[in-house]
Amino acid sequence: MVTILANGFVPESLAECLELKAKRSLTPYAGGTDLMIEEDRGGQYLFLHKIPELKRIREDDDNLYFGAACTFTELLESALAPAILKAALSRIAAPAIRNTGTIGGNIGNGSAKADSALIFFVTDSALKLSGSKGERLVPIQDFYLGRKKLDLQPDELISEVRMPKKWLSKYDYQKIGARKSLAISRLSFAGLFAEENGAITHCAVAFGAVSDVIIRRKDLDSLLIGKTIPDAKAAKSAYIKAYEEAIVPIRGRVSAEYRKETCLNLLKDFLNKMGI
Amino acid sequence: MADSMTFILNGKETVYSGSATARLLDVLRNEYNLTGVKCGCKEGECGACSVILDGRLVNSCMTAMGRVAGSGVVTIEGYRETERFKALDKAYASVSAVQCGFCIPGMVLASECILSKNAHPTEEEIREGISGNLCRCTGYNAIVKAIGIAAKEGDGLW
Amino acid sequence: MKEISKSVRKKDHASKMSGGAKYVADWSADGALYGRLVRSPYARARVLDIHLPEMPEGCFAVDRRDVSGENRVHIVMDDTPVYAGETVEYIGDPVLMVVGHDEKETARLAKAVKVDYEELPAILNIRDYETVFFDYNYGKGDAQKAFAEADKVYEEEFQTGYQEQAYLETQGMIAQYRDGKMTVHGSMQCPYYVHGAIAKALGFTPDKVRVMQDTTGGGFGGKEAYPSILACQTAVAAYKAGGKPVRVIYDRREDMEFTSKRHPSLCTYKVAVKDGKVIAMDIDILFNSGGFTTLSAVVLQRGIIAASGVYNIPNLNVRGRAVKTNTVPTGAYRGFGAPQTFFAVETVMNHIAKDLGVEPLEFKKNHMAKQGDATSTSGKYHFPVPLPDMIEEVEKASGYYAKREEYRKPQTGRYRRGIGISLWFHGAGFTGSGERDFIKAVVKLHKFADGKVEVLVSQTDIGQGIKTTLSKIVANELNVPLDKVFCENPDTDHVPDSGPTVASRSLMTVGELLRRAAIKLRGQWVDGEEQMVEEHFKEPDFIIPFYIEKFRGDAYPTYAWAVAAVELKVDTLTGVHEVVGAWGSFDVGTSIDLNIVVGQMEGGFLQGLGYSSMEQMDTDAKGRIRNNSYSDYIIPTSVDVPNLQVIMHEEEYPDGPYGAKGAGELPLVGVPAAYISAMEQALNGVNLYHAPFSTEDTMKALREVL
Known part of the structure; x- marks a missing residue:
């Protein structure tokens, strides 16, 4: 009713x-x-x-x-x-x-x-x-x-x-706010990763609060998918470079430069954590 | 033709026939004279207007009246009649956790929501539970301590 | 612990805890009119014409033409108009007030007002100033000679930003004119300031003005002078309202954008060092006053007197200027000018120590003033300076030395740590002879026939617990239970003028007067009789008279002291900094109530940590404050600094009640220096020059040092 x-x-x-x-x-x-x-x-x-x-x-x-x-x-x-x-x-x-x-x-x-x-x-x-x-x-x-x-x-x-449900187990999440609680994201990062028998079966990253829309580039992540860890390491700089071009931040309370630099730092950190 | 709605306000069935888009905060203060509900920002950023809606802490400034239809709302005016309030009252007083007092009604209801979820919270859980309630006076230590004392002294109430 | 220090249930606890306390917005609005200010959208402009929309019956507007007395708000220099004169001087300068029957209608009418302006060139940046509101200069020794003889001269520039008081309750005032008398009540620190301002603006004799404080939801200086402005505006409207009350309650954005905040500063320090010791300082201080002077003169005075910190600097030259910009007027905020200069002096001392290869704390210890030394203004530190012991206390709690040593080693990895320490004082009470020459405080005790005693003072309890502490003093001297002594919110028709609730003076000065009044009453006490006693301020005998023209003599009778250490963890990937721990030792003399004093220290300490980091406020290219909400002006929550520890150190002041001295402002003052020092250490020892320090600032600095 x-x-x-x-x-x-x-x-x-x-x-x-x-x-x-x-x-x-x-x-x-x-x-x-x-x-x-x-x-x-x-x-x-x-x-x-x-x-x-x-x-x-x-x-x-x-x-x-x-x-x-x-x-x-x-x-x-x-x-x-x-x-x-x-x-x-x-x-x-x-x-x-x-x-x-x-x-x-x-x-x-x-x-x-x-x-x-x-x-x-x-x-x-x-x-x-x-x-x-x-x-x-x-x-x-x-x-x-x-x-x-x-x-x-x-x-x-x-x-x-x-x-x-697939691919949810190994993840990374980072939020940058102006304080620890009651904070609107000034930048956020999420990543998923999976490997099987030495090969990367899944890799997905997304960046929030950077551009008008959340950034998720499957085409770029596919650079790593299917690769062995050593091959992925070799492709790492190209992968990061691709995101460097893909991330076009807008300026708000924090500058576009800060947003971009921090996004890339978090991306690199994610790869490190995943052994790449 | 609009229906009126009913909701339970501090334990009493209450009929409301005003606008469904009105803020719960304004209605509580202006129509029901429940001025213990404080307005600090009207943007959900300070917690001074916190009330308990169906057992959960909410910001009454961020709640439209239509959302309250059929629900139960508890403000400090209702809560202060309870035994649990007495335990919190004693605990807050024992460490002088009340300074300017403007955040306190919201803080007390946040305290209730922490303890009703977990009767023996850690300091971290207490801090998390009041993390949406700004206080500019105390630096929070005394309030955190008070909630811990209430949990201990009021054992069995929650 | 002294008996008087033992904590009691606060007098205002029950009413606030239960939600029953009545703040200004809690008054019934039945039959009241709502006022809303129409403000300048320009930083500077000439007001040409005002076009009102069609006003419904009973609605009206007031502007400067309706000011029946002088169109000036009495603060210090009285240059702030009640309503804008021929020009507007900042974005937000009130031109008129629209008064209507309800909030919505009034807002709609206010929006429909059209004001014609001729925009004028504006000065928005402190560096571009043309008008100097106040220019002070003082010194001692022979700075010129010392600089000529120095081994090395350092010159550094420091900057600090705005800080918003962010009290939880916004400003609000209700005024009503009835039977030839203007009654105003609202949120305020200083009822007699408001009283004097209204009398002048309306041209009323003092007996025709009545001011009452409502329960006030925090002040921190923000309700020292600003309520006088709002009260005058509201009273002018009420004078025209035909007996109806007019209420003006600010919303958060209006409050944050247009009310006074801490002065941004620009301080240049030239320091002469010889044989490893600072022998002279040449200091140039600029404070950004905004569009009007409000309290800038006195804020600047306190700032420049503190400019050489806790150190005994034999040769000193200090110049301080408060300059005009076309931005929101700045004013009082806990610390009152001293946080800006303490940040600069503590940081320059750190930098010099670093350059000399000395641990900063050791370097500072070599320069610390001690009892009997001359102050910056050639007065005297009459009482012991407990800093050495307090440093020990903070060292013990924080492990400062070991951590400092540890974090000095090259750090690698994502997170870097640093720890910093700072030392400071806060001059207790009014600067100079203000208490003796201007305030002339009077207190009364009214004993009723039933033995109850009312404390009659104009002190306002804004959360700091003054009702409780003053009552405790009186009860103690009279040897009666605390519940026999009471203290209401002040009403100028009922209480004498015991001065404003500012400058960490209330407990020390008014408390001592009450103690003496209570002794008097005790001597005259007759059971069953109604009695009244009165006591007047008298300057302590030991004071070296202070001359404000020369900045010479005892600027303060005594000092409250503080030492604080801050430890930070800095994320090199994101620039986010987190307070691992904050430890402070505070000496406010005897605590009249330990819980209350600790609460003051904790709250002020956290405000200081906010001022060092997340509390960023700035103007945009047009001069408008852009951080005007709680989501954009960020103050600490309960989870931001979980490890904040306060130690009380008691160095009694013989002329304060039971040894108490000024307390409220102390804990905030020197915090940014400790914070920035910790940040410098976490960032490979880089020198930093400003506060607050943002995550973005951290990333910028990291780019240089990594």
Whole structure:
């Protein structure tokens, strides 16, 4: 049943929710932690906290599924959430924000500073977008079209994140904030790595809070995949050089130079840690 | 035609028929006169407006009223009636952890959320638990100590 | 421990703990009007015309034409207008106030006001100054001769940035004009400052103005002078509001962007060394005052008096200037000018020691002043200087020497460590003869027939616990239980002017007056009778008179002392620095309440660590403060410095109550020097010249040294 309020709707199922979204111009309200910062907030909200479909955390053989309205705290408390995701979530803001902020909201806000989105990039997660005409699954990298520009239709909602289970075990996560808590990322790095019988089977890195969109370059990472460790060592400088060109930082409270230098330092450190 | 919504405010069923987009902080302060809920920034950055929503600490400035529909909200005005508050009150007083006092209502509710999750937290867990509640006066040591004392002295309450 | 030092339950604990304490924003807004300031978007401009939008019934605006008295806020020089005059002098300079029925309507109307400006050239950088607000010069010995005879002369320039008080409660004021009297209450440190300012701005006699302090959510200097400005603006609006209260409560961004903060500084030190000892200093200090003088004169005075640090420098020449820029006016912040110069003097001493191949702490020990030595202003350190013992205490707690030695060795790997130490004092109470010539504090004790005693002073409890400590002193002398003595938030209709709550003076000066008043009352005590006693300030006999024109004599009766060590871990990949430990020994004389004093030291120490590192605030190319929110002006959280340790050292001051002296400001003052010294060590011994020091600064320095 939908509770209809002045300036807001509280649906209790995904079907109700999508029906409302299709008919009206409503701002989805997930955790509210980005939305509520604005002083002059007009319009009407579509509250997502009572929709069971958006709160589910489940798995199958190949994938983990996180409902978009799961809060950071709910995921931190879930046995299914992988360590790399928890590493990032545990450093978001502070407890009160983690208790309300959701992954769907974090992604949907469209910022390259979104700490959970960085993990979804590096893990090659896909987003389930639900709309009045059905669902579609979009790789997160394709979902971000530019700064605050998303591949999302007016009738659609981010309903779930699908994260492949493979390659999650060996990871690196680094966040640079202005302090240890309550910090917005000034730079963040995530990497995944796997090797089998001396050959690199997987390598993925992503850089957050550097450009308009989180940087994830599979084409560059493929320079290392399939190589033996000695071969990878030989290719290391070319790999780093490729990222040096690929990373074009924007300037904010910290300079573009700082961002670039630190990104490359963290990339090199990641390779060191992985034995390259 | 809008429905009104109900929520449990400090243990009492409460009917609200105002805007769903209004800040919980403003509604608590202006409509229910719960001025123990402090406004420090309206941006989720200071924790002075912390309340407990369905058992979890949240910033009331970052919470729209629609989110509260059907939920339970506890502010310092409700919490101060509990035995747990008395234990915290005694502990905070014993180390003079209250200076200007503006962060304190939020800090007390953060203390409750630390202890209700873990009755015997380490110092690190205490620090983490109040890490979203800025205090400019104390340097935090006394507050951290107070929560530790409350955990010990109030053993069994949490 | 002395009996008086034993901690008690704070007088204001219960009301604050339970959320019941009433801060200014907690007053019911029923029937009140809301005021919102319209501010200049230009750093400097001529105000040509003001166009108001159509004002709904009961809404109105006030500007300088509505100021019934003088359009000047009484602070020191009274150059700050209540509302902008013909020109605006910084971005944020208030031109008018719009008053409306509710917050939203008032904000909408304020936004709709159109002001025509003619933009004028502005000065934004301290180095480009044209107007010098204050220019002081003093010295001793023969600096010129000493420099001529020196083996080596060092010259270095140091810079410090803004620091924002970031009290949790923003500024706020409510004013109401009824029956010929203006009543103003709000968040403030100094009710009588506000009182005097309103009387002047409205042209009222003092009896027609009443000021009351509401429970105040932190001040740190930020609510010393600024509330006078806001109160005048609000009172002018209330005068026009037909008896309705007008409330102005700042939001965080308005507060951070437009209220006073610590002066940025630029200090040049020339130091003459002969036979391994500093024989002279020639010091040039610039403080950035912003658009108006506010408290700059007195901030600068304290800064330049502290310029040669805790050292006995025989030949000294100090010049200090507070200069005008078209930026937000700077003012009082815990330490009041001394943090800037202590950073410079401690750092230059470190650099010289390094150049001479001496451990800085040993070098400093060779120059430390001791009891009986002359101060920078040719006054005298009348009482023991406990620094040697305090250094021992900090060494013991921190392991300074061993770590210093260890980290001196070449370091490799991702993380580098460093430890630094600094020594400082804080002159207790007002500078010079201010207490005797201007403040002339009066305190009263009112004994009721039932034996309860009310402390009547204008001191405000802004969190520092003054209600508790003053009550303790009175209860102790009267030999009555503490709950028989009480102290309310001051109301100028009810309390005498015992001076402002600033300068670490309240406990030492007002506390001593109350102690004497209590002794008097004890002597006259009659059970069952209502009685009143009064006590007036008297300067201690030992003081060498201070002459401000010459900066000569005892600038302070006594000094609070501090030694602090800071250990850092620096990430060479990211530039992130983390405080591994911070240890401080603080001498504020007798602690009137140990918990309260330790709380002051811990809080101030952490503010000092923030000032050294994450608390970065700057103006943009147009002169606007760009770090105007808690997400952009970063103050420490509970997890940033988990290892912060405070040691109390007690060197009693005979003229303070039970040996107490000034406390509140001390713990912040010298922290940046210790922090930067630790940073230098972690960065292969490079010399650094500014604070705060950011992660990005670290990366820049690393590029040079790695």
